[in-house]
Amino acid sequence: MTTLNIAVIPGDGIGQEVVPEALKALARALEGTGTDIATTHFDLGARRWHRTGETLTEADLARIKAHDAILLGAVGDPSVPSGVLERGLLLRLRFALDHYVNLRPSKYYDGVPTPLADPGDIDFVVVREGTEGLYAGNGGALRVGTPHEIATEVSVNTAYGVERVVRYAFALARKRRKRLTLVHKHNVLVNAGHLWRRIVESVGREYPDVETGYCHIDAATIHMVTDPGRFDVIVTDNLFGDILTDEAGAVTGGIGLSASGNLNPSGEFPSMFEPVHGSAPDIAGQGKADPTAAIASVALMLDFLGHGGPAGRVEAAIARDMAARAEANRAGEPLARTTEQTGDAITALI
Amino acid sequence: MTTLNIAVIPGDGIGQEVVPEALKALARALEGTGTDIATTHFDLGARRWHRTGETLTEADLARIKAHDAILLGAVGDPSVPSGVLERGLLLRLRFALDHYVNLRPSKYYDGVPTPLADPGDIDFVVVREGTEGLYAGNGGALRVGTPHEIATEVSVNTAYGVERVVRYAFALARKRRKRLTLVHKHNVLVNAGHLWRRIVESVGREYPDVETGYCHIDAATIHMVTDPGRFDVIVTDNLFGDILTDEAGAVTGGIGLSASGNLNPSGEFPSMFEPVHGSAPDIAGQGKADPTAAIASVALMLDFLGHGGPAGRVEAAIARDMAARAEANRAGEPLARTTEQTGDAITALI
Ligand SMILES: CC(C)[C@H](C(=O)O)[C@@H](O)C(=O)O
Ligand SMILES: CC(C)[C@H](C(=O)O)[C@@H](O)C(=O)O
Numbered sequence: 001m002t003t004l005n006i007a008v009i010p011g012d013g014i015g016q017e018v019v020p021e022a023l024k025a026l027a028r029a030l031e032g033t034g035t036d037i038a039t040t041h042f043d044l045g046a047r048r049w050h051r052t053g054e055t056l057t058e059a060d061l062a063r064i065k066a067h068d069a070i071l072l073g074a075v076g077d078p079s080v081p082s083g084v085l086e087r088g089l090l091l092r093l094r095f096a097l098d099h100y101v102n103l104r105p106s107k108y109y110d111g112v113p114t115p116l117a118d119p120g121d122i123d124f125v126v127v128r129e130g131t132e133g134l135y136a137g138n139g140g141a142l143r144v145g146t147p148h149e150i151a152t153e154v155s156v157n158t159a160y161g162v163e164r165v166v167r168y169a170f171a172l173a174r175k176r177r178k179r180l181t182l183v184h185k186h187n188v189l190v191n192a193g194h195l196w197r198r199i200v201e202s203v204g205r206e207y208p209d210v211e212t213g214y215c216h217i218d219a220a221t222i223h224m225v226t227d228p229g230r231f232d233v234i235v236t237d238n239l240f241g242d243i244l245t246d247e248a249g250a251v252t253g254g255i256g257l258s259a260s261g262n263l264n265p266s267g268e269f270p271s272m273f274e275p276v277h278g279s280a281p282d283i284a285g286q287g288k289a290d291p292t293a294a295i296a297s298v299a300l301m302l303d304f305l306g307h308g309g310p311a312g313r314v315e316a317a318i319a320r321d322m323a324a325r326a327e328a329n330r331a332g333e334p335l336a337r338t339t340e341q342t343g344d345a346i347t348a349l350i
Numbered sequence: 351m352t353t354l355n356i357a358v359i360p361g362d363g364i365g366q367e368v369v370p371e372a373l374k375a376l377a378r379a380l381e382g383t384g385t386d387i388a389t390t391h392f393d394l395g396a397r398r399w400h401r402t403g404e405t406l407t408e409a410d411l412a413r414i415k416a417h418d419a420i421l422l423g424a425v426g427d428p429s430v431p432s433g434v435l436e437r438g439l440l441l442r443l444r445f446a447l448d449h450y451v452n453l454r455p456s457k458y459y460d461g462v463p464t465p466l467a468d469p470g471d472i473d474f475v476v477v478r479e480g481t482e483g484l485y486a487g488n489g490g491a492l493r494v495g496t497p498h499e500i501a502t503e504v505s506v507n508t509a510y511g512v513e514r515v516v517r518y519a520f521a522l523a524r525k526r527r528k529r530l531t532l533v534h535k536h537n538v539l540v541n542a543g544h545l546w547r548r549i550v551e552s553v554g555r556e557y558p559d560v561e562t563g564y565c566h567i568d569a570a571t572i573h574m575v576t577d578p579g580r581f582d583v584i585v586t587d588n589l590f591g592d593i594l595t596d597e598a599g600a601v602t603g604g605i606g607l608s609a610s611g612n613l614n615p616s617g618e619f620p621s622m623f624e625p626v627h628g629s630a631p632d633i634a635g636q637g638k639a640d641p642t643a644a645i646a647s648v649a650l651m652l653d654f655l656g657h658g659g660p661a662g663r664v665e666a667a668i669a670r671d672m673a674a675r676a677e678a679n680r681a682g683e684p685l686a687r688t689t690e691q692t693g694d695a696i697t698a699l700i
Contacts, residue, residue, distance in 0.1 A: 153504070187426065190432070
């Protein structure tokens with residue numbers, strides 16, 4: 001028996017509700033595989049901050065690093081000043097653990113309610129850079145609160161940081177439909193944009209079988225609603241990836257279904273898996289959050305850790321559950337399930 | 351007879367095709383009003399750059415400044431390195447003429463083809479800041495082309511710059527449905543985000559009749575497809591405004607319909623009116639570009655210059671033409687018109 005040591009950070013709001021369902025699915029997926037899991041729960045997020053003023057201590061970080069992977073629910077609460085938990089906890093984990101690939105697949109399951117009249121075949125992956133750009137926390141403010149205030153935010157982009165994520169994206173495209181689209185805004189952000197472009201061109205020479213394309217971020221938000229089927233692998237910076245994956249979630253039926261992996265492909269640090277959705281304070285505590293995104297994040301985790309079989313079973317279970325939902329919608333009797341009931345239904349299908 | 355002096359910059363690609371239609375509509379709208387127009391055409395864009403290496407000289411700028419307003423087609427061509435015309439011409443005009451309000455209305459006309467299954471009532475205005483943010487051209491690169499390259503882009507935000515555009519947005523909201531939404535990302539971009547937020551809060555105190563809301567840019571791209579009817583006036587920074595207005599164009603039937611005004615409300619410099627769409631090299635020269643966005647930009651121009659009557663007539667003509675198109679679509683015989691035919695049809699309705 002080998003054991004996967006998972007650091008579990010339920011976090012805030014519905015994070016607390018969806019994580020138990022994800023763990024249930026994880027346990028089921030590994031049943032009879034000779035691998036089991038051991039979890040360590042970390043009390044991080046709004047409650048901890050209110051109690052201690054801490055977001056993530058060096059000691060927390062050291063303990064988390066000793067795990068094979070991290071499962072995170074959601075971070076953020078209206079009772080905490082904006083940015084404190086996001087930057088002090090979530091982004092601190094992504095940066096400290098060098099999660100340079102933020103992997104966000106989007107897939108449309110037939111029959112799922114979508115705002116699009118004709119979603120078509122949507123099946124793409126956004127490879128979002130996770131350790132640079134405007135998320136670097138590099139900025140400041142002068143004369144705050146006066147009429148002379150000036151506030152800056154610096155997008156930091158390095159050849160080192162861009163090349164490694166671009167390489168990951170090309171390798172992924174080769175395993176998929178062999179189309180890679182760089183999304184940026186190089187006609188305005190000429191310094192960062194030209195760096196991204198040159199690196200995509202040069203790495204692309206090693207992947208002559210992968211067709212590369214380019215799209216400005218503004219145009220990409222158009223294609224995302226008019227023709228999302230055109231995308232296979234999108235590679236982009238931290239902020240553009242944030243924006244595009246929320247829109248992608250919306251067109252494929254809601255970010256309640258979107259999973260993500262914050263990957264450290266070198267394996268130096270544990271990777272972190274989390275639903276794309278936030279803590280959703282408006283529906284927290286009511287047991288109505290959809291745990292599908294969290295469960296799909298477990299599939300990404302299993303796959304990343306080399307358990308392709310169990311990962312595939314989780315994905316197949318989600319697909320079957322989505323089909324059941326679509327069937328119920330068509331019959332005019334949409335399933336009204338609690339978080340736990342949806343978790344149980346998917347787990348039973350694994 | 352008073353005369354409006356219009357600087358005309360057709361620019362590149364379909365800019366050359368849509369501008370004549372817009373001028374035709376402009377002339378017609380002013381017929382019999384005691385105001386006529388005098389135009390000065392400026393040869394700016396890709397051809398000029400290839401011939402002379404110039405994008406916009408001090409002399410050009412001085413001559414342009416002597417006009418009452420500017421009508422611009424589109425800027426950008428694949429034969430010119432990315433950023434040269436955008437930053438050297440388009441953004442230079444916006445910055446040199448202090449176009450701090452980039453006004454972009456979105457309206458859905460019944461029956462217009464849209465990717466959304468149920469667009470609902472869409473009628474909002476994005477007030478995009480036009481002279482700061484990541485568009486400031488404040489960034490650089492070191493060790494370019496080496497594995498040690500670092501490229502930065504700095505978003506510059508000042509209380510002065512933010513307050514004036516926020517004031518404009520509140521005044522506009524008061525004249526409309528009295529709802530203002532700030533779009534930013536203050537949980538990550540804490541310096542700039544908190545500046546925007548504080549200013550919206552403090553100016554909002556002077557507008558107790560206007561309801562203010564907030565939305566992160568990523569969530570805003572979701573609402574834009576799931577519930578665009580929720581928006582009335584959106585105020586946001588330069589980059590987020592760029593992204594959101596393209597998506598808004600897509601959901602309301604294509605950016606071939608979206609107009610914009612780059613306003614200098616103080617009147618110190620001429621304001622500039624342009625379609626949101628670009629030069630569209632893929633369809634340029636084929637006479638199939640839709641001139642509606644350019645004509646709608648003329649309506650914004652007339653309104654800004656104090657000619658509310660003619661502006662309203664142009665808008666009404668566009669609405670009637672959109673209804674005719676919708677009718678033709680319903681009848682299964684979509685109108686196949688050239689740029690000129692559409693321009694003529696709308697002009698005839700003014
Ligand atoms: C909560 C926030 C800091 C985060 C981000 O911007 O990355 C979220 O939107 C996401 O996409 O994971
Ligand atoms: C062409 C480009 C520089 C411009 C911008 O980014 O502002 C365009 O996208 C727009 O929205 O007017």
